[in-house]
Amino acid sequence: MxxxxxxxxxxxxxxxxxxxxxxxxxxxxxxxxxxxxxxxxxxxxxxxxxxxxxxxxxxxxxxxxxxxxxxxxxxxxxxxxxxxxxxxxxxxxxxxxxxxxxxxxxxxxxxxxxxxxxxxxxxxxxxxxxxxxxxxxxxxxxxxxxxxxxxxxxxxxxxxxxxxxxxxxxxxxxxxxxxxxxxxxxxxxxxxxxxxxxxxxxxxxxxxxxxxxxxxxxPATDDLGTPMAFGRTTYNHSPSDLKHYCMARNNLVNLRDYRGWPAALAFVAKTAWFYTFTRPSPARLVISATAMYAGLRGDFTGHRRYLRG
Missing domain, CATH: 3.90.550.60 (Spore Coat Polysaccharide Biosynthesis Protein SpsA; Chain A)
Known part of the structure; x- marks a missing residue:
């Protein structure tokens, strides 16, 4: 130096x-x-x-x-x-x-x-x-x-x-x-x-x-990097609906803006797989879809519904 x-x-x-x-x-x-x-x-x-x-x-x-x-x-x-x-x-x-x-x-x-x-x-x-x-x-x-x-x-x-x-x-x-x-x-x-x-x-x-x-x-969070697809990849699952909403929304926007639509669509498919097969949760599928749609529309206010007073 x-x-x-x-x-x-x-x-x-x-x-x-x-x-x-x-x-x-x-x-x-x-x-x-x-x-x-x-x-x-x-x-x-x-x-x-x-x-x-x-x-x-x-x-x-x-x-x-x-x-x-x-x-x-x-x-x-x-x-x-x-x-x-x-x-x-x-x-x-x-x-x-x-x-x-x-x-x-x-x-x-x-x-x-x-x-x-x-x-x-x-x-x-x-x-x-x-x-x-x-x-x-x-x-x-x-x-x-x-x-x-x-x-x-x-x-x-x-x-x-x-x-x-x-x-x-x-x-x-x-x-x-x-x-x-x-x-x-x-x-x-x-x-x-x-x-x-x-x-x-x-x-x-x-x-x-x-x-x-x-x-x-x-501090480590055990659910980050949760294995999926028979251990071939991982998914950033969180038990918090607030964190998941922001992750789904913001990650899709980041991938679209910096990696292109193929990477963004792959993330959509990965999310659908995870909450359909890895950790089945219809509620999380709904949250994911809502968050992703909001991000694509440029709406960054939806997370407020998950904030505790």
Missing amino acids: TDRPVPRIVAVVVTFNRLALLQRLVARLRETESLAEILVVDNASTDGTGEWLAAQPEPVTAVRLTENRGGAGGFHVGTRAAYDAGADLVWLMDDDGVPEPDCLKVLLSHWDTDGGYDFWGPAVLAEQDPTRLCFPIRLPGRATVVHRMSEVEAAARDGVIPDVVIPFNGVLVTRELVERIGTPREEFFIWGDDVEYLWRARRAGARTGTVVAARFLH
Whole structure:
């Protein structure tokens, strides 16, 4: 890495009603060298988060939203605020994950305008079992997904898996990239906003990768990557109707916009198979169809019916 001035790095954390987890994360970020600011976007929490944030000294700052705008709205607001505050690098993360103490330092070793990365992040490991990935990934040149960290380490080149990154879980984004592509798509509410931002970055020519020596712990969700079609593929099933609605709507829109209609129609067929044969659920088929139709019409309001008051 060439010598460079010390960058202004702003960590952007989006939170909603998870005060204990937020406190754990903020404590870790306070211990992290090189951070200029810890900017927390509070999605109108009702569990004391706002009061706790108001009492926090620098470098913690808070933006309190008047309504829950989801992760997508939170990252949209937070990325813009960090950019307006002069950030050279924006470090994006949810409130329920936590970086290892040296995570940022290791990531920064791969920041270099002469051949470095624009949108890069750590290996995201299951907090319950750090030998496993929290989110299964497909390694470059492979047809199947992998679940174990050992497989990722074995596949790395110079400590990096190029063109693979799990966004919004400790990912760094450069100021220059934000200037080129803007901020995350706020109307998605949850699910798929991170993938859309990554695919938008790649379309703009961003250099992406996972730095395997940088580690970020995140609670694993067993239903993510549920096997289907006799184990030949997986489906992102969630027991939450809200999450499923947003996933079905936003994923179809992302596939249509970035991968084309064949990929979008394949996702429709995959969803129909999963809730017809893998985990039969007529109710989920109805939710899926409703969500997908709304997305194709550009209606991003339907998820509100699943929000608890």
